[in-house]
Amino acid sequence: MHAFPLEKSAGGITENIQFKEKQFKEIVDLLVDDYHFVRIIAIRGVCHHLMETIECFAVIEVKTLLKTLADTLANDGSTYLVRLAVFEGFAEMVKKKESAQLLESILPQMKLHIHDENEKVRCAFVKILQNVKDHPDTMSIKYWDIVPIDHLAARLEVNPIIF
Secondary structure, three states: OOOOOOOOOOOOHHHHHHHHHHHHHHHHHHHOOOOHHHHHHHHHHHHHHHHHOHHHOOHHHHHHHHHHHHHHHHHOOOOHHHHHHHHHHHHHHOOOHHHHHHHOOOHHHHHHHHHOOOHHHHHHHHHHHHHHHHOOOOOOOOHHHHOOHHHHHHHHHHOHHHO
C-alpha cells in the first residue's frame, strides 16, 4: 500500500492507467477479504493514503473507498477489530483538512457507533469527536453535528469512562 500507485517504467500512458486500475481493484479486494487481519491492514493503508496522498486517487475511487469503509467495514460484525481500525483511521483523517473534508458528510451518518457494543470501538469513535473539536480548522462541522448531544449524554450516563 505504501508504494501505491506503482508504474511500469517501460509502459505507456494507457498501460499505466490499466495497471493503476488493476492495483485499485486489488486494494478494494483487500478491504473485503475474508480474513479480518487482511481487512485491518488494508483499512490502515487506505486511511493513510486518503490522508497523505489523496491525489493518487480519482474522485470515483475515493468515493468507492469511503463507501466501503463507512458502509461495510464500519459495520463489520465478524470482529470489533475491523470497526476499530476504521474509526482509528478516521480519527487520524480528521486532523488533516483535505481528508477531513471527505468525512464531513459521512460522519453524521455514523452517529450510532457511539453506542457500539465494544468499548474500544466506542473509544475510537469518541477520539474522532475529540479530534474534530481539537482541530476546528479542518472541518466546517462540529462534534455535536456528528453525534447529537442527547446521544452523547446517554452514552455518558451509561459509560462515563470513555469521556
